[in-house]
Amino acid sequence: MSRLLLTLLFVSVARLGAQDPRVIVRKSVQMDQANWLRMKDYTWVARLAERHLDSKGQVKAENKQAWETVILYGEPHRRMLERDGKPLPPDEQRKEQEKLDKSVAKLARETPEQQQRRVADYEKRRQKDRAFLTEIPDLYAFRLEGEDKIDGRDVWVIAATPKPGYQPKQGDAKPLLKIRGKIWIDKSE
Numbered sequence: 001m002s003r004l005l006l007t008l009l010f011v012s013v014a015r016l017g018a019q020d021p022r023v024i025v026r027k028s029v030q031m032d033q034a035n036w037l038r039m040k041d042y043t044w045v046a047r048l049a050e051r052h053l054d055s056k057g058q059v060k061a062e063n064k065q066a067w068e069t070v071i072l073y074g075e076p077h078r079r080m081l082e083r084d085g086k087p088l089p090p091d092e093q094r095k096e097q098e099k100l101d102k103s104v105a106k107l108a109r110e111t112p113e114q115q116q117r118r119v120a121d122y123e124k125r126r127q128k129d130r131a132f133l134t135e136i137p138d139l140y141a142f143r144l145e146g147e148d149k150i151d152g153r154d155v156w157v158i159a160a161t162p163k164p165g166y167q168p169k170q171g172d173a174k175p176l177l178k179i180r181g182k183i184w185i186d187k188s189e
Contacts (some may be wrong), residue, residue: 021142021158073107074119132172155184
């Protein structure tokens, strides 16, 4: 009987933890950091839908883009595929491909030492640029506002307000002290 009670207690604590907005955000940041490390092994297509809302929360404008990212010689390179939900016109597609080809040709001429130095510099910049994200769970007070569906995916809706008096450890996190808003976090990812 005590094992059953203990098991139910663990399940209840796990469910409560899943509903704690700080836990949700912390897991989301950790997943983002892990995915960022894995990216060097993949090529992917990303889609961005930027929705501008009016004061009543209604969409007043929407911008959509899609691009392919490929890792070439240790660095990501983007090639735009769509704008406003439509494929780029043939001349823009050609320009995007030419830009990518030019980058590849330049990188192919590097010596192994040059490539190693460039990749190390890139990794150092990338880590510095993303370090501030790890402060988000501590910098904000979170409130779970509910659940929703975005593009057919179940998400948590979390309000974020900067904590008064919080002193960021990363200089890049300081601007976040002036931002409050809502975060939609995919439940499955």
